[in-house]
Amino acid sequence: MQAPTLVQSDLEALVLRALAHAKGLGATAADVGVSLDTGLSVGVRLGEIETLEHQRDRGLGITVYLGQRKGAATTGDLAWPAVADTVEKAVSIARYTAEDPCAGLPDPETLARSPPDLDLAHPWELAPEQAIDIARSCEAAALADPRIKNSEGASLATHRGLRVYGSSLGFLGGYPSTYYSLSCVAVGADGDSMERDYWYTASRDWRALEAPESVGKRAAERAARRLGARRVPTTKAPVLFVPELARGLIAHFLGAIRGSSQYRKTSFLLDAAGRQVFPDFFSLSERPHLPRGLASAPFDGEGCATHDRELVTAGVLDGYVLDSYAARKLGTRTTGNAGGVHNLIVHSGSEGYEALLKRMGRGLVVTELMGQGVNGVTGDYSRGAAGFWVEGGAQAQPVNEITIAGNLKDMLRHVVAVGDDIDARGGIRTGSILLEEMTIAGD
Numbered sequence: 001m002q003a004p005t006l007v008q009s010d011l012e013a014l015v016l017r018a019l020a021h022a023k024g025l026g027a028t029a030a031d032v033g034v035s036l037d038t039g040l041s042v043g044v045r046l047g048e049i050e051t052l053e054h055q056r057d058r059g060l061g062i063t064v065y066l067g068q069r070k071g072a073a074t075t076g077d078l079a080w081p082a083v084a085d086t087v088e089k090a091v092s093i094a095r096y097t098a099e100d101p102c103a104g105l106p107d108p109e110t111l112a113r114s115p116p117d118l119d120l121a122h123p124w125e126l127a128p129e130q131a132i133d134i135a136r137s138c139e140a141a142a143l144a145d146p147r148i149k150n151s152e153g154a155s156l157a158t159h160r161g162l163r164v165y166g167s168s169l170g171f172l173g174g175y176p177s178t179y180y181s182l183s184c185v186a187v188g189a190d191g192d193s194m195e196r197d198y199w200y201t202a203s204r205d206w207r208a209l210e211a212p213e214s215v216g217k218r219a220a221e222r223a224a225r226r227l228g229a230r231r232v233p234t235t236k237a238p239v240l241f242v243p244e245l246a247r248g249l250i251a252h253f254l255g256a257i258r259g260s261s262q263y264r265k266t267s268f269l270l271d272a273a274g275r276q277v278f279p280d281f282f283s284l285s286e287r288p289h290l291p292r293g294l295a296s297a298p299f300d301g302e303g304c305a306t307h308d309r310e311l312v313t314a315g316v317l318d319g320y321v322l323d324s325y326a327a328r329k330l331g332t333r334t335t336g337n338a339g340g341v342h343n344l345i346v347h348s349g350s351e352g353y354e355a356l357l358k359r360m361g362r363g364l365v366v367t368e369l370m371g372q373g374v375n376g377v378t379g380d381y382s383r384g385a386a387g388f389w390v391e392g393g394a395q396a397q398p399v400n401e402i403t404i405a406g407n408l409k410d411m412l413r414h415v416v417a418v419g420d421d422i423d424a425r426g427g428i429r430t431g432s433i434l435l436e437e438m439t440i441a442g443d
């Protein structure tokens with residue numbers, strides 16, 4: 001027998017009941033988060049179905065406080081007996097934990113009192129057969145290119161979620177959301193040279209996805225242009241990160257300014273607030289309330305209000321990324337970032353990709369990175385890479401089997417330009433980022 005479909009009001013009632021039960025067991029404070037997630041994902045390769053999966057997940061997590069003692073427990077069963085048992089376990093855990101002066105719910109004045117509607121849910125009633133046809137059309141467009149000899153497949157994924165959060169401070173809120181993506185990986189061949197590349201599209205609204213044929217064609221073009229790749233001699237030269245990889249540079253920066261990295265003293269940007277960390281033309285903003293934004297949120301994981309803020313202004317770090325616990329450890333206030341950041345925007349210049357190549361003159365465009373050689377404490381950076389060598393301000397030769405190395409602190413300070421080719425397919429929106437110089441290890 002199929003479980004009844006739960007709606008937001010059902011989850012809100014469950015949260016309130018769990019909070020009341022925790023209070024009845026002696027908890028001085030508590031918060032509860034509950035979620036429902038459904039999805040469909042399909043994968044095809046060479047026209048044949050490789051995967052077809054339906055996802056249906058549900059979960060509830062509760063954190064209770066007995067003074068400064070904290071206990072937490074989770075369950076995947078939303079029936080009341082299981083939830084009540086989970087609450088009781090959390091209270092039992094709290095009785096045996098050490099007191100932590102920074103533990104507790106957020107300050108009441110930081111809570112979101114009027115969360116905005118950000119238009120994050122656009123349901124798509126998609127039958128599996130339709131999803132398979134879309135994935136096949138995507139892959140077929142890639143295979144239509146005569147330079148493409150094989151495929152690692154095309155995939156379509158859908159997600160529909162509902163979140164509700166409440167606390168003993170009186171906060172209760174929730175919102176639905178959706179997310180869709182379509183991707184393709186093509187393999188090109190020319191003689192002994194064989195290269196792969198990909199493309200994808202992602203959106204909250206399925207109607208805003210790129211056409212399947214466009215995604216497949218782009219994947220094919222990207223794979224084909226890498227044919228004939230070779231190493232380059234070891235040198236030092238400017239490096240241009242294309243937008244989808246430039247996002248990773250900003251992610252490393254974010255890891256360094258998270259509250260946990262700061263109070264644990266595990267950051268290459270320790271105590272950097274108020275200091276110059278980028279060149280003076282560089283600015284970075286957080287915009288949590290962009291309609292349909294892939295990282296938009298009306299409130300954070302603690303129910304605190306999300307709000308526009310400037311993280312970097314004229315190259316100077318304005319502040320850290322904090323939840324309530326980290327804020328207390330650092331003697332300040334939450335920035336509304338429990339659970340992560342929300343739509344970071346790297347402000348771009350007016351130069352497009354081709355203009356950045358001309359400015360570079362001679363150097364490396366990085367289109368793929370491999371390995372995890374990044375040390376968040378020291379900032380040391382060394383990763384395998386592939387891309388294109390640039391001569392005379394134009395792409396001259398695809399390259400592979402090289403390593404790029406530097407130190408993130410120096411890399412950030414020596415950003416030369418940010419392109420206007422913004423990639424908005426994630427929580428960090430940026431154009432290509434040109435660095436003054438890195439070590440490129442090849443032949």
